Amino acid sequence: MSDHQEIETKFEVDAEFNLPGLGDLPGCAAVTLSDVQLLGATYYDAPGLPLAAHGVTLRRRTGGTDEGWHLKLPVSAGVRRELGEPLTPAADGPPRRLLDLAAHRLRGARPEPVATLTTRRSVRRLLDGDGRTLAEIADDSVVGTTGPDAPAVSWREVEVELGTGSAELLAAVGERLLTAGARPAASASKLARVLGDPRPEPDRWPKDSTAAGVVLPALRRHYEKLVTNDPLVRLRGADAVHQMRVSARRSRALLRAYSSLFDPAAARQVADELRWLGRALAPARDAEVMRARIAHRVAALPGPPPGAEALAAELDAELAERERDAYAVADEVLAGDRYRELLDRLDALIADPPLTPRGRAKARPELARAVADSWKRVERAEKRAKRADTQDAADTARHDVRKAAKRARYAADAASGALGKPARRLAKLAKRVQTALGDQQDGVVARDELTAIAGHRADSPNGFALGLLTGTEYVEIERARTHYLEVRRPKRARKLVAKMKR
Missing domain, CATH: 1.40.20.10 (CHAD domain)
Known part of the structure; x- marks a missing residue:
């Protein structure tokens, strides 16, 4: 099972947005641009969306360099732990190992597909002098839907994921994007944007003065x-x-x-x-x-x-x-x-x-x-x-x-x-x-x-x-x-x- 910590910031951008130059940022020796990737992702959750309501995502992804099943667990603001298992047929359902790690939210419920996303992605990598990836900037055009009969939503966003770079570099890339016209993302994830940022049911509490x-x-x-x-x-x-x-x-x-x-x-x-x-x-x-x-x-x-x-x-x-x-x-x-x-x-x-x-x-x-x-x-x-x-x-x-x-x-x-x-x-x-x-x-x-x-x-x-x-x-x-x-x-x-x- 793969296991790594994902530190990223997300930005909303308009269709005509142009990514600014980033090669002059401190520590950056080169910038590479990948071929366009076509990614498909099916997200799974139980009735009531207990995973999404608590910032947990369980998905099956095809295409790109990280095909497979992924479970993302929130750690702190902008930080998630991503666990992965190899790609298996969708009909087999999510791998048991990932289901066990999501059991604290699923509570015995069986997850089913709740959303499908198609993403057209290009990636810029900021490299240091030794060729290590300081950060990845993914430019994503996304189409998402909650079912075959549901209306599709589409948008463009930019994700900045930290590699071996520092928090200061992550902030510097963000500042450069904001200056170029990007906006901080209103939703914490692509899935949250499609589902409408679900939240847990509010607690029924008396007044604070009690x-x-x-x-x-x-x-x-x-x-x-x-x-x-x-x-x-x-x-x-x-x-x-x-x-x-x-x-x-x-x-x-x-x-x-x-x-x-x-x-x-x-x-x-x-x-x-x-x-x-x-x-x-x-x-x-x-x-x-x-x-x-x-x-x-x-x-x-x-x-x-x-x-x-x-x-x-x-x-x-x-x-x-x-x-x-x-x-x-x-x-x-x-x-x-x-x-x-x-x-x-x-x-x-x-x-x-x-x-x-x-x-x-x-x-x-x-x-x-x-x-x-x-x-x-x-x-x-x-x-x-x-x-x-x-x-x-x-x-x-x-x-x-x-x-x-x-x-x-x-x-x-x-x-x-x-x-x-x-x-x-x-x-x-x-x-x-x-x-x-x-x-x-x-x-x-x-x-x-x-x-x-x-x-x-x-x-x-x-x-x-x-x-x-x-x-x-x-x-x-x-x-x-x-x-x-x-x-x-x-x-x-x-x-x-x-x-x-x-």
């Missing part, structure tokens, strides 16, 4: 981030499984912290399923983190000591296998009905929320009460940690403090627009507590992992290096415990909570 009106936009952001990371996890994207778990945790934290705003049964069901998802993805993330942590620790050992490099290779191979197995489980989870039903339930809860009277009440008092209750959970967890009679019990209890601090942080973050500086400052304080205790927990997990490894490698020639690694984790745990005591500041937190409730 408690739910403040919390729901935050829930929607976390939901969209969760869904956006779905295909990236399947593609083994860097940090994707972590970001997906964070989005699930944040969504669950808001449903729990602000449970009084929603129908209890509906909110609890979705929150419980979000916990299930987070736990299902945890082994992949844990293996990823442990593998990177041990590699970093080995590299930082002075010397390096005898056996360090051999130990690093052994542990990396073992953890890499664990990571592969964990990702295989994650793939099964994301392909399953339970996960798809979770997305449907969470989307429905956000779009048309089952609110209680408190959800429709004025924002400030309801939000302040919820954030205060979340911080009380932190204080209760800290008291349990102080009563622990062993270090292991205290470590376990502090892990509960960390989880409570996360919920308080997320609750305060979501309410900061209504509660102002006290909520923002409490969120920062909670984050410091969470980070310090997270460092401690990471150290505890790594220490226990290394201790277990040492247990079944008693006769290993690399035992000295393994002992050094384990000792390093003991030091890191103590450092994190001390840091936690420095950042917790309970009196400061109580003052911030009191200010929010005024």
Whole structure:
């Protein structure tokens, strides 16, 4: 499967538009012009256009240099990730691999053709002194239709796609085109122009001044981030499984912290399923983190000591296998009905929320009460940690403090627009507590992992290096415990909570 990032800007131009000269732009040594290409593209989507509504395109292209099936996923403004499979007969439908990567939007629906485009294209390439393509400027004359009986629309546009050039070059080409009479494209893609820029159904939310009106936009952001990371996890994207778990945790934290705003049964069901998802993805993330942590620790050992490099290779191979197995489980989870039903339930809860009277009440008092209750959970967890009679019990209890601090942080973050500086400052304080205790927990997990490894490698020639690694984790745990005591500041937190409730 081909995979590359597409960075481009699009411009509308009139039929008589003439492309300006571009050969004098910085870094450009030559400009080449291709023969005219005739491209055909059939775009696929499900009923309701869930792909197009979220900026995802699935197409079958013929002609040109990149014939095949393509899936484009939005990354950011003007940036998309394009994945491709070889051309197969249209009757066979889109390849299964691409359908799996679009499943987060399709939700089990079968995509069918929704638009056909024919493009007459000429391409200018800006080359550097070594013959590398800095940027491609495609001059396209397009005819599009949504079906054999639908009227056709036609237009001309210019696409500038960045190659090895810089963002400054992309901007310079754009300025040159605008000066020559081009206009920024009103639609994000050719398909959007044919379909009319479809958008998701609007959410049915109460006024911004209500408690739910403040919390729901935050829930929607976390939901969209969760869904956006779905295909990236399947593609083994860097940090994707972590970001997906964070989005699930944040969504669950808001449903729990602000449970009084929603129908209890509906909110609890979705929150419980979000916990299930987070736990299902945890082994992949844990293996990823442990593998990177041990590699970093080995590299930082002075010397390096005898056996360090051999130990690093052994542990990396073992953890890499664990990571592969964990990702295989994650793939099964994301392909399953339970996960798809979770997305449907969470989307429905956000779009048309089952609110209680408190959800429709004025924002400030309801939000302040919820954030205060979340911080009380932190204080209760800290008291349990102080009563622990062993270090292991205290470590376990502090892990509960960390989880409570996360919920308080997320609750305060979501309410900061209504509660102002006290909520923002409490969120920062909670984050410091969470980070310090997270460092401690990471150290505890790594220490226990290394201790277990040492247990079944008693006769290993690399035992000295393994002992050094384990000792390093003991030091890191103590450092994190001390840091936690420095950042917790309970009196400061109580003052911030009191200010929010005024």
